[in-house]
Amino acid sequence: MGQNGWEKVGDGVPLERRQGVARRHSTRILPKKESSSRRSERPDLAELNGHLGYFLRRLQIAVFKDFIRTLAPMKVRPAQYSVLIVIKANRGRSQAAIGQALNIERARLARLLHRLEQRKWIERRASTADGRSHSLFLTSAGEKAFQRIRALAERHERHVAGLVGTERRRMLIAALREFG
Numbered sequence: 001m002g003q004n005g006w007e008k009v010g011d012g013v014p015l016e017r018r019q020g021v022a023r024r025h026s027t028r029i030l031p032k033k034e035s036s037s038r039r040s041e042r043p044d045l046a047e048l049n050g051h052l053g054y055f056l057r058r059l060q061i062a063v064f065k066d067f068i069r070t071l072a073p074m075k076v077r078p079a080q081y082s083v084l085i086v087i088k089a090n091r092g093r094s095q096a097a098i099g100q101a102l103n104i105e106r107a108r109l110a111r112l113l114h115r116l117e118q119r120k121w122i123e124r125r126a127s128t129a130d131g132r133s134h135s136l137f138l139t140s141a142g143e144k145a146f147q148r149i150r151a152l153a154e155r156h157e158r159h160v161a162g163l164v165g166t167e168r169r170r171m172l173i174a175a176l177r178e179f180g
Contacts, residue, residue, distance in 0.1 A: 022168070026177065063160055063163075064078055065155050070156040071153065071156065074145065074148060080112060081149060082102050083102065083109070083113070084116070084122070084146055086098050086102060087099055087122060087137070089134075091137055092136070092137060094127060094134065094135060095113065095133060095134045116142075119141075119142075120139055122138055123137050123139055124136055166167065
C-alpha cells in the first residue's frame with residue numbers, strides 16, 4: 001500500500017489521491033484498508049455499488065476536473081471545447097445544427113457562443129440559405145487559440161488514459177459512442 005492512501009493495483013502503478021480524485025497514472029481506484037473505527041466513518045454505498053449512473057458520474061467528475069485543470073491556461077470549459085471542435089469540423093454550419101449535434105439547448109448555446117465571440121474565437125454570419133439562421137466559423141484568432149487548446153486537450157486525454165488505462169478508455173468510448 002502506498003503512502004498516499006491508495007493501494008497499488010494490477011500493474012503496480014501507485015494510485016494517488018488529490019482532492020478525492022485519482023491522479024492521471026492510475027488504472028483503478030481502490031481505497032486502502034482502514035481500521036474499523038475509520039471504516040465506520042465512511043458511509044456504505046449500498047445499492048449504489050450496482051448503479052452504472054453513479055459510477056459514470058464519478059468518472060465524469062474526475063475527467064472534467066482534470067480537463068478544467070489542464071486547460072486552465074486557455075480558460076476553456078468542456079462545453080466550449082466541444083463547440084469549438086464541431087465548428088472547426090463543420091465550417092459554416094448553422095447554430096441550430098451545432099446545438100443539435102452536441103445536445104445543447106438553444107438558450108445555453110447562445111450564451112456559450114456569445115462568450116466565444118467576445119473572445120474573438122468565432123463569428124456568426126447570417127446564413128446565405130436562410131436569413132433567420134446563423135452560420136458559425138472560427139476566426140483567425142480562434143484558429144490560433146484552437147491549436148493551443150488542442151495540444152492541452154491531447155495532454156488531458158493522455159491523463160485520462162493513465163487514469164482508466166488505454167485499453168479501458170478505448171472500450172469505454174466504443175461502448176458509450178452509440179448513446180451520444
